[in-house]
Amino acid sequence: MDIAIAKDRLASVVKPDSITASQGDFLATHVAIKKLVMLNQFEFVPTSEKYTSEEDIYKKFIVNPSNKHQFIVVYGQSGTGKSHLIRWFEARYKADRPDDEVVLFIRRSDNTLKGTIRQLLDKPEVQDIGNKEIIKRLANASAAVPEDKLKDMIYHNFIIEINNDDDEYEIQLNNIKRKRLVAFFNNETIHDYMMRSGGPIERIYSKVAENSFVDLDTIAQFKPEDFIVSVDLYDDMQQAGADPKADKMARVLMANDAMEDAKKFSDYLNQFVEIVIQRCAGIEPGDFEQVFMDIRKELYRIGKNLTLFIEDVTSFTGVDNALLNALMEEHNDRDICRISSVVGGTNAYINDCFRQNHRDRVTQYVYIPDDVFDESGLYEFVGRYINAMSLPVDRISEWVNNKALPGEYPVHEVAQGNDWEYIDIPHGKKLCLYPFTKNSIKYLYKNELTKGHQTPRYIIRDIIEPVVSDLLYNETNFPSKKYALVNINTTLNFMVHNQIQDEELADRVFCFMSIWGNNEAKEFTYDSITYIAGLPTYIYEEFGMPVVNLQKADSGSGIKPTPNIEPEIPPQGAGPSGEPSNIPAIPPEKQKKLDDANVKLTQWANGMPINLSTTGGAEGTIRTAREDMGDFLISAINWQAEGVSMDNVAKVKASISGKASKYKLVALENQTKGNGYYVLPANWDSLNVINAFIRWREFGNQSWEYVGSDFDAYVITSWTARIKKQIVKAVTQYDDKNDTKYIEAAVTAEMYRLILNGEYREKSLGNLTADYIFCNHLAKNKNTWHSNEWNALLAVMHQRDADIINRETVRQYFNLLQGSAAGNVVVLDAINLSKTIRKAKTNKLQIPEEDFQLDDKVKLRKDTYSFLNDIVSRIENVANAEIDIAKKAIQIVYDCFDDDEVEEEDIDALLVKVNQFYKEIDETQINIKAVAVDGVKKAIKQIAKAIGDITRVLDEDDPLTILMAFSGDPVGVIQPLIELIKQVEKDISEANKQISSRKSLLGNSETDEESGTHYKTELSVIASDMDVIGVLR
Amino acid sequence: MFQNKMVTPAIPERVYTLCKIVGKKAMSTSEVKEKMEPSYLNQKSSYYNDYRNAAEELQLITVTDNVLSVAVDASVLKNMDTMRSYINGQLNQFREGQFYKVTKAYFDMGEEILHGEQNVANMASLMTLKTGISVDSMAMRAWRFWASYLGFGYLQDMFVIPNADTFLQDIISEAEFEKNKRYSIAEFLEKLRPHSDIIIDSSNGTKKFSFGVSNGLRTLQDAGAIRMEYILDQEDTWNLYHVDALSANETVTNITVLK
Structure with missing residues (x-):
């Protein structure tokens, strides 16, 4: 290559379409095609592998040795080189033609009807014809019309055609459907939709108007999918108001089975494309046929024949049938000249737009396959382009002016890449491939071009131009493009990244070795030159790359100016690490699985996002590897030795398990969904690690039983060593700043539970020790005198066994496990246990609201906080409700004793009085059953204590103090006393009632006052009588 | 555990907790037991003696008249890493014990360990054969906990992938190499002895590091802890285990301890 010249010449040489290249560059870059398929009948994609060279076709058909009428169609997919081949035929034939042969070449130009008409009008053969009316019409047709106006004309002409359809066309619609179709087209929303960029009207317009920017091989037709109405489109129609x-x-076109109707409508409308285009272009249907017939007549008159080359028949869209009629008309005994036509077109166009009668009249079909070049043809193609851009224009012109003889083909003087690879071309010439190697051409052709794009057009556009540009403008950083590497040699990858610390440089070197080199992790010396991955060390040095040490080999394959070093034949019976060959070979499907995953991983390492939400395919393989990584880390890290409770590990493990889990232990950077405790950065090092896990699962069936497992075992363990601290930190953290403290929440909640459940009944936390937490206590929450709020809280705590689960958390958190599962014997982490209990007690079971980790990504840890939250959010209400109940109860006691300080003695005194009361009742034979006071007497101490407990907290604000005061159910404890008081009060009342009743039985029904008067009289009589007796004495 | 038979209950974390309890104040054996396996748990059996014996074997504690006292400096019990480093310096005393012999045999098997049984419990008969002493599956289960903790490898379910990076790091630290000084491989290995004998056999003349030791040295180099070099014309050369991808630097003549 000569970079100085190439910088000026690149843009003019590298033209994806032959039509735009200069004649000199076109000829200088032409590579003879040997893979052409000859057919008598049209086949969309021929299956025949019987190939004919362009040279044979030229001699047999283009030269037309029999001087016969012929119509040859050259077809193939877009970009396969149809135009190039036809242009090549035309150039050669122009030099070889007999004197009486006129050669007319219609180039594709911009591939529009107007462009084609303009070309025709410029031809002397057309200007000479006598029919000036047609010439005038064509001249008008080629005049420019504003884009919007022309598009609208096209659109409305379709409506006109539907309205005026008198069932003369092959495909027919009934009257109702035609009216609906017209209404549909007249709808404003549909109008805009059909006229949109990339829509059917634009496709048709692009074939009529000049300077349109669409794919040259676009077919000017409606497609069924143009008629499929989406929900959004329908909504837009509705909103705008639809007929x-x-x-x-x-x-109809929204339905699931709408495609059939849509196809019918598109086929129907496509019948009008030709007439609509003609009308919009302002030409008459017969004009084109007439022009060509006039040309033939004129040539006949002067005794000449016509060979017509049409690069692309689609440039006659709208008049193609008329054209075909004119070209297929045999001269026989008529006064028109013999015509030999060579016409290019795509498979799709021939298939869709050539009528059957035209297809049948084609003399010969020439099919150009996608992969038109064999390997050497491909190298030559690239070599000729490199050569052309490295040659000054005048040298090429000189060669062209001297009939462009192959033997005199100019070869540039190599300024850069003298020691690179060369390709032999005929006449003993050699073309330097710099900056390509054969490996790079092969690789890029296979992997950078998608299937169907492995054609000259894309080789130029997607391989030659970008690589050469990269070299010209990024020489010190070549290759700078981030290629999505496939078939990654993980050994080579590791060795490169292991030896080059600068990751970007390592990526570049690895890419260079993988694409430009032989992608082997080997080096060898041949003829005093050391080859690294098949490339001589001086090449690395030229591009400023470090020389990496690879595995030493005795021989290998590599580039050499010429000839190439013979490829190495690998020794049999030993694996890469010299392992015994009895380890089973990797089945191809497993290797493919790894390779497929590597394609995705490479894209990922190059910065592309990765979607791991699917379980199948390459993503599924990577997803499984990610799960395996998580499992391995859980197993390999000594959690307890790192100060992490196995209970926390179990909770994290539960949260990362299952498909629904959005948080995994390991996530990949740039994964489209979900996250992880540790995010694996998108780089080559990570790619190696993931690969190791994939091989362990796929190659070893979840074992190390496979060739190369030694490397993977090293990769995985050394990676674990590197990231262990980060993983441990991530697992022990709630967020970036705070550690998880769920055990404090769990212990606090458990303490509340012990209090609320009546298991811990003391009035201070002092004695709430580990015993209480680990011992089983009898639940004392049945038949209590607690408030509804208290009982409701207990019910809430028991919902879905939340209390039991929390209790288990506390028990397991401090259990020092051997292995991951709890055994029969609990061995306590006594130091941490007492530390945690102490902290909870010191904080009086309070955790600041802002410290509640209620959005912890680990559900089971979050549940602990939720459980505590359920408690603490209710305890104030519970405490208030307890106070209310207690107040009502204690007031009876206070009233009874007329005091709010009731001691044991007071109760004792009360009991004495009560007993006396019943004794008198008994003696006075009042019918009231005596109440036993034994119940109160036995519990006198507890009752006195309960009264005291209640009295102490009636004015208390601290809910914990209140809860602890009521933990022992003091209201329940004083119930016997309250019952007694109530009963005695009731009995006193009853006694009074009975006394009153008895009194009434003594005589009349006088009132008490009257009865006082009554006795007064008797007393007065007695007193008087006594006075009498006294006198008598 | 280290002198004789390996037992599963004597896991490092229990030994460490026991030592920390005793580290606060000397306690009677029953008091320590009551803290770790309190009677209120009403457990039918006890592991206490197993981990207490392990602590005693390792001379972390002494037991006199049933009173347990710490026998090491407080810095040894600062955390489980410091305890591990201490224990790795003690292993040489237990050359005849099961743990030492099994670890040595496991490493001697090299890469072969990857291609066979991948559950250590099922390797008992193999280890009996390799060590010449009786090893049962329970002992192997116990071995995995300590092999993993002491840094001889990474636990993958019931398998230990040999990579002695942590063990080597501990004994390198213990050997007090001068930082950034290039030691010949012979000097380097000599300074590591006798602690390294459990996994590096300098006497057999092969001068090849086993798979697990090579993994460890390479991991330490990756972490920037050491630098291994091959310098021409050096008398003594050792080879790391050959792995294709790592073969470029498998001959070592000098090692520099970097941190």
């Missing part, structure tokens, strides 16, 4: 007929049509 009922249009609405009906739209609904």
